[in-house]
Amino acid sequence: MGTNSFLKVLPEMVTFLRVAELGSFSAAADLLGMTPSAASRQVKRLEKEIGVQLLQRTTRQLRLTEPGTEAFARCRELVLAAQGTMEIGQQYAKKPSGRVRISAPRAFARRVLHPLILSFLARYPEVDVQLIVEDRDIDPIQEGVDLVVRLTPNPPEGLVARRLMMVEHILVASPGYLASGAAIHHPRDLGAHRCISLGEHERDNRWRFKRGDEEAEIVVQGRYIANHTEIRLDAARSGLGVACLQMFVAQQALDEGSVTRVLPEWEFQGNYRGHAWILYPPSRFTVPKCQVLIDHLLDALATGRGKKLNASSTRRAPPRATN
Structure with a gap:
């Protein structure tokens, strides 16, 4: 993956994080305002870009693979950093x-x-x-x-x-x-x-x-x-x-x-x-x-x-x- 190529899969990282947290494509899709099929496509696109399988999918549950567990931790750090960035303005608010x-x-x-x-x-x-x-x-x-x-x-x-x-x-x-x-x-x-x-x-x-x-x-x-x-x-x-x-x-x-x-x-x-x-x-x-x-x-x-x-x-x- 090129130096800046990760930029095009930032939304996919967020979707993967929410799917892993909630254990469901449908629940994550509801939270993110998209369809379950769109959420599934985004996770597959992220897996293709990274080159490893992140989720094991069965008819009953989703389970993180070993690389998926590491990716989950990194994506969580990314989202927390993004949330912190959005809140910087409040750090300097008078009230x-x-x-x-x-x-x-x-x-x-x-x-x-x-x-x-x-x-x-x-x-x-x-x-x-x-x-x-x-x-x-x-x-x-x-x-x-x-x-x-x-x-x-x-x-x-x-x-x-x-x-x-x-x-x-x-x-x-x-x-x-x-x-x-x-x-x-x-x-x-x-x-x-x-x-x-x-x-x-x-x-x-x-x-x-x-x-x-x-x-x-x-x-x-x-x-x-x-x-x-x-x-x-x-x-x-x-x-x-x-x-x-x-x-x-x-x-x-x-x-x-x-x-x-x-x-x-x-x-x-x-x-x-x-x-x-x-x-x-x-x-x-x-x-x-x-x-x-x-x-x-x-x-x-x-x-x-x-x-x-x-x-x-x-x-x-x-x-x-x-x-």
Whole structure:
């Protein structure tokens, strides 16, 4: 291939990238505004120019060949560079403007992000925000999202990761429930109580705790299992038992007194511990509209609100009721 001959297949590289990302000629064609047959012809033309097969085509799926995998990585770099070039003008704009698309898990989006986005919109009137609430992992490059919030101990490679806050898990129950049952001073006391657990995996009913050098593990049981944090919170408020929740979900109920923290001196070693991270594609430049939102979230969560969402409540379980 000549020095400048790659210029004539730049569109074909973009089409190949989208086909490989989406695993479908039809889906890529819809995204690019062409027919599936046109998308197929462009990929074949690219393969002819390069001289190797990039995709293995079957009636059920598309699969990258070994050279196709390398070409995919190079084409992705090319598209990212092109997107960065198109955004250079915004780097020098006096005011951040435009729309930022940000995704986050449901509970975190509702309890943490939403209030902060409201204050952000008031502060930056030229920037709009589209909040995409999804519990699944979203690929910002493939799905066209500017920023992604993910709760994990290990952020994925290939993306810039900024830590927003620690995600602390705690136990709560209603004051009425705690007053009517056996006192809970040690994790082993949970064996005599109804516990509201996640229930997505068998290990979710094995609750582990740590206090200094002391560790404890207890198999819990209860009448209600739910894989949604807001539902577990509501069940705890209703007196159904002791629920495991993220601190940011339970904080308002703790402040209101509708639930009380259980075993506050023990660290709950949940299966989903970690931090909340804000993720975005690597680039030499971060466009102003994204940068100001990132900075706003980091500043807010590093100060009062972030500390409150992870602060240990001083509200203790009431003493056991006596007859």
